[in-house]
Amino acid sequence: MTTIVILGAGPAGAAVALGLRRLGYAVTLVSEWRRFAALEGVSLRVLEALRGAGLHQALAQATLPSQRQVNWNGQQHAQNVEFLLDRPIFDRGLRVDLRLAGVELIEGRVLSVQTCESGHRVEIDGRQALDADFLVEARGRQAPALGKGLRGPETVSLLNRWQGTPGNTASAVESLADGWAWMARRADGQCYWQWTVDVASAGLPGKAQLLEYCRQRRRESTVARSFFGDEPEIDLQLHARSSTAILSPQVCGDNWVRIGDAGDGGRPLSGNGIF
Structure with missing residues (x-):
């Protein structure tokens, strides 16, 4: 059986993990959970996409609807409804969704990833190393860069x-x-x-x-x-x-893929939010 390891448990990493479980794959996810409180703005479209990915517990208690006021270039108006996402509550529910789906969760800091033709070895602080046939890099902007890439x-x-x-x-x-x-x-x-x-x-x-x-x-x-x-x-x-816009020079190979901001942190001047 193919051994799949995902690094990072944000919305991108979690959605991929849940999708792979629905296809019958065994998945191990390694993540350092966020240590600071944060509130993020999401649109109704993003909210529906997260639910469609299977993040039901993550969203059960985390969202607060808000009519967003906009002052842009001197023009004032009320924009579409924005949902405020309490990120610590969202992350706790996300872990429940992953466990219910049968994803193996490991909390820890990734020290290094060694890659060869046959697979990957993931060194984790204070834990035994993991071997993977396929690796999903989903650590966002914290993911190590692949070459120079494009940087805004x-x-x-x-x-x-x-x-x-x-x-x-x-x-x-x-x-x-x-x-x-x-x-x-x-x-x-x-x-x-x-x-x-x-x-x-x-x-x-x-x-x-x-x-x-x-x-x-x-x-x-x-x-x-x-x-x-x-x-x-x-x-x-x-x-x-x-929040610098970054485009990785390569986002996939034969036995690995980079997703989310790890592959394309391409939103210049983006702030809090999930897109």
Whole structure:
């Protein structure tokens, strides 16, 4: 029997694992689960696609509908309904979906992948190595690069999260001179503001000053001030990650394939969300 190992348990890796199980293949999935709280915006079309892939438990408690407000190039309007996805809840449900389908789950950090004509050997921190006939690389932008590839302008997404006053669930987006901001507020008062910016033109300060710089930029925005109000930002935290568009030079071989952002992280200035 063909031994299949999938690296990464995001929506792409999970959907492939469930699809392979429906075809009768044995699947082992290795993943380091996300360690920070995040809220992601998804459309109804994406929501239906995730359900179609079999992610029912992942979506059971994770989604909150929100009428998204848009301020783009000075034009204001209410866009289509956006569903806010609580990523930690989604990930917990995703693990349930995978286990119910018979996928073997291994939580651990992949140290290395050695590939030869006959297969692959996956070294995992603190665990026995895995041998695979076929490998699915689904670790997103954390996947090791294959050669030089095509890389767009360097962009970074700066996610600010804090505790505010409980209220209505809402989300909004705003275009800015050097990028754009996505913002969301949950009913329990958890607030999110993500600024996705072109690194070359933004003039970002050093890491120590970055949190305060984001707070200053947020206060300069009429849209953000109206959305969040003037209430204190309790337990304000910052998480930065690359959002640079990347196209891998090769996405498949005879016994491996790269999927999702591991193969085509090609959304310039993309922020939180599943596409």
